[in-house]
Structures are given as structure tokens and as C-alpha cells.
Amino acid sequence: MLQSTAAMSRKVLVVDDDKSVLSLVGRYLTGAGFSVVSTDNGSEGLMLVRESRPDLVLVDSDMPGLDGHAVCRVLKKDAETRSIPVVIMSGAHTADADVVSGFSGGADDYVTKPFSLPVLTARLEAVLRRYQPTAQMGKMLRKSGIELDPAGRTVKAAGKNVSLTRKEFDLLALLIEKAGRVLSVPFLLETVWGYDLSTYNDPGTVEVHISHLRKKLGPKLAKSITNLTGHGYKFEA
Numbered sequence: 001m002l003q004s005t006a007a008m009s010r011k012v013l014v015v016d017d018d019k020s021v022l023s024l025v026g027r028y029l030t031g032a033g034f035s036v037v038s039t040d041n042g043s044e045g046l047m048l049v050r051e052s053r054p055d056l057v058l059v060d061s062d063m064p065g066l067d068g069h070a071v072c073r074v075l076k077k078d079a080e081t082r083s084i085p086v087v088i089m090s091g092a093h094t095a096d097a098d099v100v101s102g103f104s105g106g107a108d109d110y111v112t113k114p115f116s117l118p119v120l121t122a123r124l125e126a127v128l129r130r131y132q133p134t135a136q137m138g139k140m141l142r143k144s145g146i147e148l149d150p151a152g153r154t155v156k157a158a159g160k161n162v163s164l165t166r167k168e169f170d171l172l173a174l175l176i177e178k179a180g181r182v183l184s185v186p187f188l189l190e191t192v193w194g195y196d197l198s199t200y201n202d203p204g205t206v207e208v209h210i211s212h213l214r215k216k217l218g219p220k221l222a223k224s225i226t227n228l229t230g231h232g233y234k235f236e237a
Contacts, residue, residue, distance in 0.1 A: 011035040085109075087107065087111060171188065
């Protein structure tokens with residue numbers, strides 16, 4: 001099933017095998033000023049991402065075939081689509097492990113059903129704001145064998161290209177930009193993820209992304225990112 005509305009300012013692709021959810025969310029987001037494209041199939045969702053180039057993907061975690069977690073992982077591994085924010089929604093997979101799995105797969109937010117449509121819209125707006133150009137750093141960042149290009153959003157480690165998700169890139173950029181300073185977990189959650197700490201303050205989100213960064217940078221460069229227990233993380237040149 002495919003639906004679309006006339007082009008507006010921001011386009012959201014909604015993927016859910018529950019057609020009542022597609023209809024309800026689609027109508028509300030359209031009324032809120034979004035252009036909405038929708039499908040009840042994960043595989044078709046991936047095709048629509050490449051055809052319609054949405055500004056954000058809202059996908060259900062539990063679907064037959066390609067579920068939301070798989071859709072997110074595919075999008076975040078592809079250089080052409082990894083810059084598109086993905087929000088996973090779930091009514092079944094709401095345990096901490098499921099949420100952490102979503103974030104570790106590159107999701108930008110995780111919402112549980114049933115949800116308030118105004119709150120859902122506000123969270124989508126917040127994610128889109130975070131995807132506006134963050135650090136207006138025009139110059140290359142070079143530290144300890146890592147070369148980071150903020151404009152092109154590319155990273156090289158020891159001369160080799162490293163594929164990072166958007167949040168991994170933003171986290172590394174911030175650590176390098178503030179090399180030598182200890183950055184607390186709350187500061188990272190606010191700055192990189194844009195979270196309101198009164199509603200979300202889980203250090204596991206940062207821990208998972210730091211772990212992925214270290215693996216991708218390799219054993220030698222991974223040592224540049226140090227953890228000061230109880231204080232935060234620091235990039236040491």
C-alpha cells in the first residue's frame with residue numbers, strides 16, 4: 001500500500017504494517033505541515049527512501065519480513081542514506097535491551113506505542129532540528145591520525161576511510177573539537193543527541209556509541225578516547 005500527499009516543506013516516510021497507524025499518523029502529520037509518504041512494508045520502505053528522499057523515516061520495530069531495526073541498520077550503513085534520521089516506534093519491543101538495540105543500530109530516537117500524536121510530532125521536530133548543520137566548523141579536524149571533514153562528513157583513520165553513522169560522526173567531532181577536556185555524559189546527551197535530561201538520561205546511549213567508535217577506529221586510535229569513570233569521556237591527542 002502506498003500513499004502520498006502533495007509536496008510540502010518536510011517529508012516524512014512512515015513505515016508500519018498496521019494500516020490504521022499509517023492512516024492516523026499520516027493524517028496528523030499532514031495537518032502539522034509535513035509531506036507524508038507511507039508504506040506497510042519494510043522492503044518497499046527502503047525503495048521509497050531512495051525514490052522520494054524523505055527528510056525523516058518513522059518506522060515500526062515489529063513487522064513481518066524486514067522490521068524497523070533492520071530497515072534502520074540498512075539505511076545507516078549506506079553512505080547515500082545514513083544522513084537521513086530514523087525514528088523507531090514500537091508497541092511490543094519496549095524493554096531496555098530493545099531500545100538500546102535500536103540506538104546501537106543508528107536510530108535517532110525510539111518511541112513507544114501508544115503515543116500522543118502531538119508528542120510524537122514534537123519529537124520528530126526535535127530530531128529534525130538536530131539534523132540541521134550542527135557545528136559550523138569549516139576547517140578540517142586532525143588529531144592523532146584521525147582526519148575529520150565536517151563539511152563532507154567524512155572521516156579517515158590512519159589514512160583509511162571510516163564509515164560512521166551520523167551520531168558517531170557528531171560524537172567524534174565533538175570529542176576532537178574539545179580534545180583534552182572531559183565531557184560529561186549529560187553534556188554529550190544534550191549536545192550530540194539533543195535530549196532533555198529531565199526525560200532521558202541513560203548513559204548507555206553514549207556508552208554504546210563510544211564502543212562502536214572505538215571498534216571502527218581500530219585498537220591503536222581507540223586508545224585516544226578515554227573513559228574517566230564517574231566523570232565522562234575525553235579525547236587525548
